Amino acid sequence: MLKTSLHRGIFIFFLSTLCIGLTLGKIIMSISMIGLFVNWFIEGNFKEKKKINDSRGYVPIILLAVFFLELLWMVFTKEPVSGLSSLRTKLPLLVLPLVMGTSNTINNKELKIIITSFLIGVVISSFIAYCVDLGWINKKINSGTSRDISITMSHIRYSIILCFSILTILHLTLKKKIKKWIAIILSIWILILIYKMASLTAIIGLTTGLVAYAFYWFKQEQTKNQKRIFYVFVSAFLFLVFSIFSIINDFYTIKNQLSFEELPEKTNLGEEYIHDKHNEALENGYYIWRYIAENEVQNAWNERSDISFGELDKKGQQLKFTLYRYLTSKGLKKDRTGVKQLSENEIRLIEKGATSSISYNALALRIREVLFEWENYKTTKNPNNHSFTQRIFFGKIGLEIIKKAPIFGHGTGATKKQYANYYSENKTLMKLDNQLLAHNQFLTQTINLGIFGAIIWIFLLILPLIKLKTDHRPLLNAFSLMMLIAFFSDDMLERQAGLTIFATIYYLFIFTSSDLELKNLFFLKKNTE
Template structure:
């Protein structure tokens, strides 16, 4: 087939649409979709399929094998009970089919073209991060999905976005060594670190730490220790500092300030209500035991006198308000009775109504870490996970274990996870409210449920084969990216939304097949 336009024109269009994809991968579905559709049409009209087949063969058919991740989903439609769910799943995953073939059979990028794509990616990430920051400040209305900090990530889930930011920071670390714009790269690195901080994404922080560690390790392995002494020191100091800081928070969280009070607990409130004391519970808030000195009748009556939000209702984060009140009172060392509620200021009342559970003004990192520790402790003691994002994942995985057993070898079919979880929740709620009755939040588990053992093995092969054949395991950028993807797959259903599919298919394919110089040795 002859090209519709001049060969050079198709090449220019390919680069232009690749720039658009790199720019738009952090800015939502519209730009991503336009870029992928345009790349596909340009590839088809360009023709030259003999040369494309030749390049595919030179790459040991790795692009075709990678596209096989989509073909497997097509084949497994025969297992799907709700066909519309399967079709919808295929629609979302279309980039897995197109991008490996398009990028894998098109001549690789020159250093100048690579430079343009890299800067386009960073520019898009910068613009999206500024929008996220404006949403955090309240200049832009955030999403209203969860009522939490997660809603400031406007273009995709905060986990997917934080993973993308983490990879962007690795790219900037690379640019510090390769570009003349070193100061700009350092400044942007620090800016994105701040964005990760306000996103409060534990997954993003883990992605960043492991990816940067791997990047420096590979660089040291290739160039020697002496050339990278400064990089190693710059890496080690913050990691040690963060470890010490986190350990201090953990120790403080476990510390009980009023342990001696257990020996001399009051039986009655000053007004005569009998206190409830659960001495077996070691749950704390700011070091004070949560489930002692509880007088629910007094607390309810007094709270309802002071607030328009009822004691038995919900706070603005959709949490049971009475528990928010109990935690807040405990954090101040107050009893959960009339005197305790009366001791609260009007500002305290407003914070409780907003869903703030502690009177202590922690920084965002400490606040998030303490929240996770509280979730884990609460789950350990009460076996409840509702409204707790970390421990809910434990519940989701417990359900997944049952679903996998039902169709172990061939799975539920493409998109079958959605109906499988929905059916499970009709008979067993697992203590989760309807809005929290979600799916696995783990891409590996999701695909095991969908594809079963046999399909899952084939699916893994399609992802691993191209990495082995292109020898990217110790690549400066690919190895950190792969680390980020694996962590993201473990923490989220990464490939169940278009943003996640495009991040994986686009960047993965680009790093595997789209770059001529895999060592990125030239200056950019």
């Protein structure tokens, strides 16, 4: 039988490789998870494991309820295959509390190895992402956006873990556990990547996480540089808020103030203009749906491009709408004269899906995209091909599904079938390729578990986050808020990568706490008299 010290080394090894795998994809995650469980089982010594569980107030066993809740709700599902698939995805919720919770507390030396491994994984994955961006590695998806550089997992999950790595580096810096020059280089390297990916979920998550971290840190810590650091945080936050409001204000600032009655009726060549006074969508301050002479635009465009006016651009958008928006952004009319004023380079840009002649930074571009999606949705009620408005649409469907089984839900893994039923039974504007699921973890859980089960699920997850008094409390606060935001924008726990990211970090926070902290966590105190 292997010595206890060797089993401990294997435990730390697989936990470290798991943390490396959090940014590198499912294969490393799966191998690490299997390795952790097999090592735990072969080690045996279950009497000692039981003692550790008892000394921690049964917290490891209680936390298994998060998994067994899903297992119990299999009785409500009419889709056992989907239910079993969901349970397989959520196995980390069974393995990690069992293995980590009945092993001796991770000491500082071991924690250093684990955190270093995590940051190594972040650096490796970021190198891969930069190589994809430079074209040295092929993309898996070609949507025409910078988010395609994430090839190991969804860009939302990847950008969230990048944001958490920034907060981890900040935490280590303030605790004087990392050299400042290394922290600065790593932070700049990762922040540039987050900026390039332009995920609003990540940007909001990082901002909220930083505010939460700063609030708790300034409240608890007393340092000679506290005021200086506080002013840096506040200045950065105010600058971000000011930038966002400036972008929004500029988006809604109208540059052509002509009344509807003053608009010209015909082009120079005699075609009647279309002026849609009911659609007030803007591009760079100009109305998109005014000054449209479609026949002239179509003929002029087809003379200059190999992609027909009625086809799709290279981003999969209807080219004519891309062209309309681009012309509008330049303040040009949508007629032959307007198309003739475009350069050859601009023709190529439009073919690639460029909707504006203005070069915005990544943050401004993403915010403007969201604003445009919202304004377009208000007018047309068509959410297709727009991630923000599609999520609104998915949310409305989710609420309708919940109404059919509000108390106990439709059962584990039922969300996919329920959405498929809704799309088949109801006429919607949503194209087949866009008929997706909730993209909201809270909605997904309520569909599966009902309101009753979802409340139990939230209670089991949130209580440790509230009650723990760990040395890493500021980082835990930041992580909690980032996950809250991620859960509202993505069904994060329905995919192996998202579930493993959450579970690994969540249980590391819990099981690096003292046994005394854990003992009182769920109001259960073991009688030691």
